[in-house]
Amino acid sequence: MRRSVVVLTLAAAELVAAGPASAAPGTGAIKGVVTWKGAPPADPAVDRSRDPACPTGRGAEDVVVTDGKLRDVLVRIKLAAPPSAPPSAPPPAVIGQTACMYTPRVVGLVVGQKLEIRNLDPTFHNVRGNLATKILWNLGQAKGAPAIVRENLGQPGDVVSLHCDVHPWMSAWVAIHDHPHFAVTGADGGFTLPDLAPGTYTVEAWHPTLGTKTSKLKVRRGKTTKASFTFAAPPAR
Template structure:
């Protein structure tokens, strides 16, 4: 599956304490501990250029077209807006991660949670963790299923399939084979229902909201790389 690397994306970062920059450390199991006089990294992800048009789906071709038309364009089409830019250029749905941290503040991540509401998966972008759970709740009166994939530039693997979601939540284990970081889910009955996840292995991450801003705190002294990832626009890194 080929994706275009980000163009027109600005990664602006300011640090409240000095953090050395350099090559990432080798990936090791993260160790939770106590951080004294930790640093904070704060920034904003901005987009410049022409915002991609949303994908268009003809509702008549899919199940439950009357119910799912609640978020249509009024002309029989469901729109999937994959790139959301605020009035000030802030880019939503970017996962910002600091890589190469072996030890730091407690890492308490357990489950990723997604809900199906008005025939869309919310949030559109989240974080996941390898060999940990993802739970999907169905808030709609119609049926949905899950098809989950792990992928990178070298290929795609299907990692889960559940034929029916439950109101109380359908839980499965995320298995990101071959060291892949990107996880995506889609409803087989409603292909405009999509969710993207980026795999994290430490607690130093953030997901941008509508204004593109992020803050990551309690960083121990060390050498790190900061990565900004968007499911459609790709990734950029800063040292």
């Protein structure tokens, strides 16, 4: 298995396939994978020696590629207009502090959904939440302390970034939506957006380092639209 870091640009392709696309009757789905093309550079090293509780040998992991698949990409529908009624808030989303890293590093929330931040490390962290340059909170969290729970983080379209000033390489991002049609890629680069009404959608693929790319995709009733986003290393200068 090879995991590396790469700076990439995005292209998209689409296909339509028959099959059980969604649990909701009369709807379709979008399903795909985010991949990379080309040789990625090495993951920048991080000096973790000042805290013996933090494992060594891990880099910054700003952009992570595993077996050709890109992690930490938020794929979401961009609605032409806000929904007529706000979505029901699901259970809290959870971000853990594990091995002195935020896991997962990218999370999507709907408006009104709570965020839990848990310290699973045998060391002290502080959790600073920023909306652009505005500090929303800055709270210490000792080993074994209760989860930090935040709610009403912002408005649809906002992205709240999380930081630990004790371990400055730690960062995560929380994107807020007025609908539930989003997913974040894991190590396999895969994503699924189910329960979509038939129609043509603008789909955004957002990465905190690589930025946002968009693609127009058509969803048909009872079908799965297959989407592939391919990132390629920029040409050498």
